[in-house]
Amino acid sequence: MKKLVISFFVLFMGITSAFSQGDFRFGVNGGIPVGDVEDFSNFHLGTDVAYMFNVAEVLDVGPLLGYSHYFVEDDFDDIQFIPVAASGRFGLSSFYLGADLGYAIGVDDGNDGGFYYRPMLGYRIGKLGIAASYEGISMDGGSINSINLGIEFGL
Known part of the structure; x- marks a missing residue:
């Protein structure tokens, strides 16, 4: 798993060096877990670049490369992922629609990860965007989902 993350990071940096006409975006979001995970998790926190x-x-x-953390109640370990995805934003004036699609690598023990998707709706004010999103990770035997609110900074 570490080799996969390092390989993606090297590829990511190589692409960004080769194409300097792009721009970095950094996002932070928090939300409420829903679906299968809401019975034992009470908060989700995520970040991505x-x-x-x-x-x-x-x-x-x-x-897109990110980190997603689901805080679990009681004596269980928190659930953590590293999403590796393709990201898209379609702008309509100040509003934008977006989607991230890829794979979320499981970080904690016994977590194999799964298919990652995150549709979103946002409002951009200059280099700052405010976005509402639904994050889903489909795994064998279930899914982990959350409804989020976050901000996205253009660098």
Whole structure:
């Protein structure tokens, strides 16, 4: 797993060096777990960094690397993931629609990870965006989901 994360990081840095016309975006979000996980988790916190390329006047796409943490109650270990995804943002004036699709690598013991998806709706004020999103990770035997509110900074 560590080799996969390191390989993605090297690939990510190589792509960003080769294409300097993009821009970095850093996001932080928090939310409420829903679905299968809401019975034993009470809060979700996530962060991500993306390097977005403007491919059309209203469309940005690029790779995304993040960290997602579900805080678990009682004597159980917290659930943690490293999402590796393709990210897209479609801008409509100040509003934008977005989606992240990829794989969430499980970090904690016994967590194999799963398919990662996060649709979002946001409002951009200059380089700052405020976004509502639904994060889902589909794994064998269930899913881990949350409804989130966050901010995204353009660097």
